Amino acid sequence: MSSIAQRPQRADARRNREKILAAASVAFAESGLEAQVEDIARRAGVGVGTVYRHFPTKEALVEALAAEHFEDLAAIAEAALEEQGDAWEVFAGAVWRSANAAAADVAWCEIIGGHPTAVQAASRGRQRLAGAMTTLIGRAQAAGLMRADATVDDVRTIMCGFGHVAAAQRAGGALDWERYLEIALDGLRAR
Amino acid sequence: MSSIAQRPQRADARRNREKILAAASVAFAESGLEAQVEDIARRAGVGVGTVYRHFPTKEALVEALAAEHFEDLAAIAEAALEEQGDAWEVFAGAVWRSANAAAADVAWCEIIGGHPTAVQAASRGRQRLAGAMTTLIGRAQAAGLMRADATVDDVRTIMCGFGHVAAAQRAGGALDWERYLEIALDGLRAR
DNA sequence: CGTTAAGATGAGGTCCGGTTCCGCTTGGTG
DNA sequence: CACCAAGCGGAACCGGACCTCATCTTAACG
Numbered sequence: 001m002s003s004i005a006q007r008p009q010r011a012d013a014r015r016n017r018e019k020i021l022a023a024a025s026v027a028f029a030e031s032g033l034e035a036q037v038e039d040i041a042r043r044a045g046v047g048v049g050t051v052y053r054h055f056p057t058k059e060a061l062v063e064a065l066a067a068e069h070f071e072d073l074a075a076i077a078e079a080a081l082e083e084q085g086d087a088w089e090v091f092a093g094a095v096w097r098s099a100n101a102a103a104a105d106v107a108w109c110e111i112i113g114g115h116p117t118a119v120q121a122a123s124r125g126r127q128r129l130a131g132a133m134t135t136l137i138g139r140a141q142a143a144g145l146m147r148a149d150a151t152v153d154d155v156r157t158i159m160c161g162f163g164h165v166a167a168a169q170r171a172g173g174a175l176d177w178e179r180y181l182e183i184a185l186d187g188l189r190a191r
Numbered sequence: 192m193s194s195i196a197q198r199p200q201r202a203d204a205r206r207n208r209e210k211i212l213a214a215a216s217v218a219f220a221e222s223g224l225e226a227q228v229e230d231i232a233r234r235a236g237v238g239v240g241t242v243y244r245h246f247p248t249k250e251a252l253v254e255a256l257a258a259e260h261f262e263d264l265a266a267i268a269e270a271a272l273e274e275q276g277d278a279w280e281v282f283a284g285a286v287w288r289s290a291n292a293a294a295a296d297v298a299w300c301e302i303i304g305g306h307p308t309a310v311q312a313a314s315r316g317r318q319r320l321a322g323a324m325t326t327l328i329g330r331a332q333a334a335g336l337m338r339a340d341a342t343v344d345d346v347r348t349i350m351c352g353f354g355h356v357a358a359a360q361r362a363g364g365a366l367d368w369e370r371y372l373e374i375a376l377d378g379l380r381a382r
Numbered sequence: 383c384g385t386t387a388a389g390a391t392g393a394g395g396t397c398c399g400g401t402t403c404c405g406c407t408t409g410g411t412g
Numbered sequence: 413c414a415c416c417a418a419g420c421g422g423a424a425c426c427g428g429a430c431c432t433c434a435t436c437t438t439a440a441c442g
Contacts, residue, residue, distance in 0.1 A: 010409055013419060037400065047421035049403085058400065114359040114366070157371045160359055161352025168305040168351055175305070180348045186338075187378030201439055204389060228430065238391040243431065 017054045019044040024061050028107030032167070033062055033115060035107075059117050066111045066118035070125030073098050077132035088145035091136040092185055095155070099181055103166045113163025130156075150188050158184045208245045210235040215252050219298030223358070224253055224306060226298075250308050257302045257309035261316025264289050268323035279336035282327040283376055286346070290372055294357045304354025321347075341379050349375045 023044035027035040037058050041048045055061040080094035102108040111118040133152050140146035161184065166177040214235035218226040228249050232239045246252040271285035293299040302309040324343050331337035352375065357368040 007410080007418085010418060012409070016419085034399095036398095041422095048401085049421055050419075052401065053419065056401095113355060114362075114364050116362060153365065153367070154370065154374060157356055157366050158352075158374065160364070160366060161349075161356050161371060161375075164304055164355035165348055165352050171305070171307060173305050173351070174344065175348050175351060176344070179345065180352060183345060183349065183378035184352075184375055185378070187374035187376070191382070198388085198440080201388060203439070207390085225429095227428090232392095239431080240391050240433085241389080244389070247431095249430070 013054075016044070016046055016050055020046065020051055020054055020061075021064065025065060028062075028065060029105040032106040033110050033117070037061075062107075062115075062117050065107065066115075067125055069102070069108050069111055070129060072101060072125075074125045074128035074132060076101065077129055077136065080136055081132055086145070087136075087139040087143040088189065091140045091146070094133075094136060095159075095185065096181065098159070099162055099166075099177065102163070103177055106167060106170055109163040109167040109170070111163070112159050113167060114160045145190055146188055147190050154188065158188070204245075207235070207237055207241055211237065211242055211245055211252075212255065216256060219253075219256060220296040223297035224301050224308070228252075253298075253306075253308050256298065257306075258316055260293070260296075260299050260302055261320060263292060263316075265316045265319035265323060267292065268320050268327065271327055272323055277336070278327075278330040278334040279380065282331045282337070285324075285327060286350075286376065287372065289350070290353055290357075290368065293354070294368055297358060297361055300354040300358040300361070302354070303350050304358065305351045336381055337379055338381050345379065349379070 020040065024035075024040045027040045027043055031039075037051055038048055040061075041051050044051070051061070055064065076097050077094050080090050080097075083090045083093070102112055130152050133155055137146060137150060137152065137155070141148055141150065158181075162177060162181060165175050165180045169175040169177055211231065215226075215231045218231045218234055222230075228242055229239055231252075232242050235242070242252070246255065267288050268285050271281050271288075274281045274284070293303055321343050324346055328337060328341060328343060328346070332339055332341065349372075353368060353372060356366050356371045360366040360368055
């Protein structure tokens with residue numbers, strides 16, 4: 001059973017996998033999750049067949065990138081755990097940093113906004129993110145700076161709205177995601 | 192030139208137009224704007240060709256319904272203009288009523304959320320809505336109950352987020368649009 | 383009741399985008 | 413260097429959704 005010690009992946013294959021991931025990242029950032037597989041292949045300089053050799057389905061590609069993004073968000077939140085000072089500012093800073101990271105990337109906005117495919121996957125990063133956020137929220141509440149009934153889900157909900165506002169803004173709507181966050185975070189503050 | 196006084200539209204045609212509009216309304220409410228033309232035709236009890244006779248394109252159908260929805264929202268806001276009492280409560284009440292009207296209708300959420308097609312159209316209703324909202328906001332600010340820098344665009348932004356949160360909620364996410372609105376509106380309140 | 387043009391129909395055209403598949407290429411190994 | 417399986421390419425396939433059109437139906441009017 002455990003004789004799966006096959007010959008390791010060929011070097012060019014490993015390289016192609018990376019190229020595809022990078023190309024997909026760019027394409028999705030520009031065009032959102034409806035970017036086309038053929039476009040991704042072209043950017044990566046490979047044929048569509050190669051993309052499908054590495055990722056059985058377009059959805060798998062999306063999941064891989066979504067997982068990556070959630071890991072990034074988790075890293076931001078975990079870094080905030082180390083910060084000293086006003087607990088509200090630490091929390092809000094983490095949210096702002098997350099938003100800034102995501103805002104320029106259409107697909108990232110869609111993922112945060114709750115795109116069905118992305119919601120399933122990325123459980124590991126999402127859990128790390130939720131864990132760190134819970135702590136940040138707890139501290140801000142303990143300091144009396146955040147409304148006592150706030151939960152991680154509230155933050156998730158706000159970030160869902162954020163994702164779509166940012167996406168709509170990039171699509172040309174006269175919206176402003178920074179303003180959105182300002183208001184929404186104010187709504188989480190203690191009165 | 193002005194001899195366009197053709198024979199009036201046939202009675203069955205007028206009836207069919209209404210049936211199509213009603214069917215589309217239901218289908219879109221259930222499945223969102225990606226509901227299929229064939230499904231709409233089936234619900235209306237007509238052939239697809241008939242749908243296309245009345246609406247040159249699916250987009251035209253969406254626009255017609257979007258316009259209707261914005262008129263409804265405008266009516267809600269204008270009704271609020273007549274209300275007496277706490278200016279903040281009047282404003283918030285109008286927003287809550289709008290949200291309640293839209294929340295059960297997937298397409299309505301998508302439209303409010305800033306669906307590209309819908310944004311173009313419906314200019315008349317949107318203007319009425321914006322006008323009434325501006326007055327409501329002004330009154331609440333004059334009473335010192337709303338943050339002084341709030342604008343109609345802020346409300347639009349919040350409602351964009353709302354639309355998507357509500358849509359995501361219907362799609363199964365563990366989100367809660369009522370909680371969302373509670374927080375967002377709190378963010379608009381004067382401190 | 384006959385005539386006519388508006389209206390209805392729905393099978394099929396067309397386009398689009400994900401996925402497959404088979405013949406060719408190539409890195410790795412003996 | 414010879415060999416071969418892993419890997420690659422991209423034309424073809426396929427399903428799904430919007431839309432068209434040639435043919436049939438019927439409301440309206442004299």
